[in-house]
Amino acid sequence: MAEETKNQEVQESNSEVSNHAAPSAQQENPEQFLKDFNWHNYEEGIDPVDDTKLVEFEKLVAENFVDTLDDEVTTGRVINITDRDAIIDINAKSEGVISLNEFRYNPDLKVGDEVEVLIDVREDATGQLILSHRKARVIMAWDRVNKAHDEALIVNGFVKCRTKGGMIVDVFGIEAFLPGSQIDVKPIRDYDAYVGKTMEFKVVKINHEFKNVVVSHKALIEADIEEQKKEIIGQLEKGQVLEGTVKNITSYGVFVDLGGVDGLVHITDLSWSRINHPNEIVELDQKLNVVILDFDEAKTRIQLGLKQLHKHPWEALDENLKVGDNVKGKVVVIADYGAFIEVAEGVEGLIHVSEMSWSTHLRSAQDFVKVGDEIEAQILTLDRDDRKMSLGIKQLSADPWTDITSKYPVGSKHTGIVRNFTNFGVFVELEEGIDGLIYISDLSWTKKIKHPSEFTNVGDKLEVVVLELDVEGRKLSLGHKQTESNPWDKYETEFAVGTTHTAEIGEIVDKGATIEFNEDITAFVPTRHLEKEDGKKLNAGESAEFQIIEFNKEFKRVVASHMAIHKEEEQKIVKQAAKKSAQNTEKTTIGDVNADLQALKDKMEGKA
Numbered sequence: 001m002a003e004e005t006k007n008q009e010v011q012e013s014n015s016e017v018s019n020h021a022a023p024s025a026q027q028e029n030p031e032q033f034l035k036d037f038n039w040h041n042y043e044e045g046i047d048p049v050d051d052t053k054l055v056e057f058e059k060l061v062a063e064n065f066v067d068t069l070d071d072e073v074t075t076g077r078v079i080n081i082t083d084r085d086a087i088i089d090i091n092a093k094s095e096g097v098i099s100l101n102e103f104r105y106n107p108d109l110k111v112g113d114e115v116e117v118l119i120d121v122r123e124d125a126t127g128q129l130i131l132s133h134r135k136a137r138v139i140m141a142w143d144r145v146n147k148a149h150d151e152a153l154i155v156n157g158f159v160k161c162r163t164k165g166g167m168i169v170d171v172f173g174i175e176a177f178l179p180g181s182q183i184d185v186k187p188i189r190d191y192d193a194y195v196g197k198t199m200e201f202k203v204v205k206i207n208h209e210f211k212n213v214v215v216s217h218k219a220l221i222e223a224d225i226e227e228q229k230k231e232i233i234g235q236l237e238k239g240q241v242l243e244g245t246v247k248n249i250t251s252y253g254v255f256v257d258l259g260g261v262d263g264l265v266h267i268t269d270l271s272w273s274r275i276n277h278p279n280e281i282v283e284l285d286q287k288l289n290v291v292i293l294d295f296d297e298a299k300t301r302i303q304l305g306l307k308q309l310h311k312h313p314w315e316a317l318d319e320n321l322k323v324g325d326n327v328k329g330k331v332v333v334i335a336d337y338g339a340f341i342e343v344a345e346g347v348e349g350l351i352h353v354s355e356m357s358w359s360t361h362l363r364s365a366q367d368f369v370k371v372g373d374e375i376e377a378q379i380l381t382l383d384r385d386d387r388k389m390s391l392g393i394k395q396l397s398a399d400p401w402t403d404i405t406s407k408y409p410v411g412s413k414h415t416g417i418v419r420n421f422t423n424f425g426v427f428v429e430l431e432e433g434i435d436g437l438i439y440i441s442d443l444s445w446t447k448k449i450k451h452p453s454e455f456t457n458v459g460d461k462l463e464v465v466v467l468e469l470d471v472e473g474r475k476l477s478l479g480h481k482q483t484e485s486n487p488w489d490k491y492e493t494e495f496a497v498g499t500t501h502t503a504e505i506g507e508i509v510d511k512g513a514t515i516e517f518n519e520d521i522t523a524f525v526p527t528r529h530l531e532k533e534d535g536k537k538l539n540a541g542e543s544a545e546f547q548i549i550e551f552n553k554e555f556k557r558v559v560a561s562h563m564a565i566h567k568e569e570e571q572k573i574v575k576q577a578a579k580k581s582a583q584n585t586e587k588t589t590i591g592d593v594n595a596d597l598q599a600l601k602d603k604m605e606g607k608a
Helices: 002-028 030-036 039-044 051-064 133-151 218-233 487-494 568-582 590-604
Strands: 073-081 085-089 096-099 114-121 129-132 154-163 166-171 174-179 198-207 212-216 241-249 253-257 262-266 287-296 301-305 326-335 338-344 347-352 374-383 388-392 413-422 425-431 434-439 461-470 475-479 500-509 512-516 522-526 543-552 557-561
Touching: 073 133, 085 114, 096 114, 114 133, 129 133, 133 154, 133 174, 133 198, 154 174, 166 198, 166 212, 174 198, 198 218, 212 218, 262 287, 326 347, 338 388, 347 374, 425 461, 434 461, 500 522, 522 543
Parallel strands: 096 129, 174 212, 262 301, 347 388, 434 475, 522 557
Antiparallel strands: 073 085, 073 114, 085 096, 114 129, 154 166, 154 198, 166 174, 198 212, 241 253, 241 287, 253 262, 287 301, 326 338, 326 374, 338 347, 374 388, 413 425, 413 461, 425 434, 461 475, 500 512, 500 543, 512 522, 543 557
């Protein structure tokens, strides 16, 4: 007990001495004191420190060391460089380490340089403070990029490489996208020429969600260009001729650089002739003179013309050219109704399809000519004031109607080609320019035709007879059935009233039945005359004998009876009808014949 008390007194005595001497050493050189402090002994409890000293120690640490946050960028100083790392002093409790790989962009790094760092790991497995220069650069870079965007500052960037639609630019260590349209005010034809260059840019867009940055070089010069445009447009006048350079060629026109401001030459103002694309007239970077047609100061738009520098071709057209003259030209446009022929540069004439052939059967212009053909034509009309000209090519050949009466007299037989149909007939071409019409009633002696397509096809050859000829009206009336004799003339005798023929009942209809004697003659049997000898009616498909009780050649009507075969009264009626039929030649009118036939028919049906 006495020994413990003695030790305690010694410790207190030492503590008093220490407390008396410490303030002097700490106050004179606090940094040296902190450096020489034995942390190992302190941690192992070898050198006990009372609470007063510990509080004083922590106060000195707080006053002399910087306590940085993990996401806070600070500046450090390079104090040593090894083969693999750089030792950085950030005025913390210990020095930090950064891999030299993060300084590959700066091969000239040396001791004493100040660099931006971020605490990556406060204490690794070995107790080492790990710093990151790359992460610090990224954070600082985004701060700079955001500031440049918010304050519209100009930044420098290094063009690294090409990419789809533009270029990749290094700005403060961040890869930004430079669209192709934002490289320059002029269209870019060689993107590779910009790779490896350091240029000035303006940050135009930031997507914080996807960490995307878009920059523009064009935006830096547009403001100057707008001022330049206003100044140039203010000096323009309509009709003024300026020299410019072809800047861009599109399908609708050409953009010309007039020295800081662009103007458009529409495709229709490039040449008096028709062109399919502006590149037929101009090429990129070509210097040419243009005339100012119109401009809008508010919208800074300038309309230019190239063809207006030359005299209008119609004004330069040969004054001696007149209607009836033949001209040569090239087919430039084809439409369904005709073709446009360029007879001189900028001077066109129209050949209507009706003036391409003597044929009255109109066809498409493409059947006669095609674009690019060199042809000869005759001037039909010429209007210099309205700058219009109509041409014809059929006039270069003889009119086939000139000697039509000698080539196609009435009654002559010919072979023609079926060209088209109408509801009432068929148009047949005898030769180029000579068409005739066959009415549907003149197609066949025997067939009942509802539409010409039932009888023939377009392109078929058909024999015809000229029935009528109208020279003034340029019309031909043709017939096909007239090429053969009328079979009804023969049938009139063969199927005379009273003659007997065998046939089979075909179709049963409401008031009777039909029977076919041959391919031309189909007769009608009234219901009453279908009666057989036993009083029953004939049925479809049943064969029997029939007597002709009516024959009308004009209307191709034939009426037959089976009942007249076996009934005496009907036979007498038939004989009387046959006798009267033989006397038809003595009748004064067809009406009288028809009246007698109708009376006979009525009598047989029990009406008389």
